[in-house]
Amino acid sequence: MLRPGGVTREDIETVLGRPLAAPSAHPVRVPGQHPSHYAPRARVVLVEPEKVVVEAELAQQLRHRVGVFLPPGAAAAAVKTHATVTVPGSPAAYARGLYGFLRELDQAGCDLIIASLPAEQGLGTAIANRLRRAAGPRPGE
Numbered sequence: 487m488l489r490p491g492g493v494t495r496e497d498i499e500t501v502l503g504r505p506l507a508a509p510s511a512h513p514v515r516v517p518g519q520h521p522s523h524y525a526p527r528a529r530v531v532l533v534e535p536e537k538v539v540v541e542a543e544l545a546q547q548l549r550h551r552v553g554v555f556l557p558p559g560a561a562a563a564a565v566k567t568h569a570t571v572t573v574p575g576s577p578a579a580y581a582r583g584l585y586g587f588l589r590e591l592d593q594a595g596c597d598l599i600i601a602s603l604p605a606e607q608g609l610g611t612a613i614a615n616r617l618r619r620a621a622g623p624r625p626g627e
Contacts, residue, residue, distance in 0.1 A: 492581075494608040526588040528553060528596045530621040535602040539565045542600045553591030555601035569594035577609035584616055 499505050533541045535557045542565050545552045551568040558575040571587045574580045591599050601617055604610035 495611055496608060525620050526592045528592055528599045530599045530601060532617060532621050533600060533602055538600055538602055542567050545598050545600065550598040551596050553594060553596030553599040555587065557602055568596050581609045581613055584613060588620060
């Protein structure tokens with residue numbers, strides 16, 4: 487029976503009884519594999535969780551329309567931004583909402599999104615991958 491949030495890399499390795507092979511260094515030509523496939527219109531900048539608020543304030547001073555993925559536990563922090571999404575504490579809820587959060591900040595008119603990577607275990611690995619793709623180079627850059 488699948489638990490909410492899907493099957494993680496660790497789940498598959500447990501069933502196989504061995505680690506999965508490392509990803510190939512060769513380009514894969516399948517949908518969703520472009521480095522910026524998950525990119526919103528706004529540029530995404532990844533920072534350490536404790537630096538999200540400071541980086542957002544610096545970007546505001548540079549006149550960016552800043553959107554922030556506020557890490558769990560930092561919700562009480564007073565951050566001056568154009569728009570804020572408080573990231574759910576549940577990795578499953580975060581994974582389900584990730585693209586919606588990116589679209590929400592795009593629709594709010596943000597030109598820069600400040601986010602931090604979750605712990606890279608379980609679904610956090612997939613979320614971190616998608617955030618890196620969102621922050622990746624765009625075609626023509």
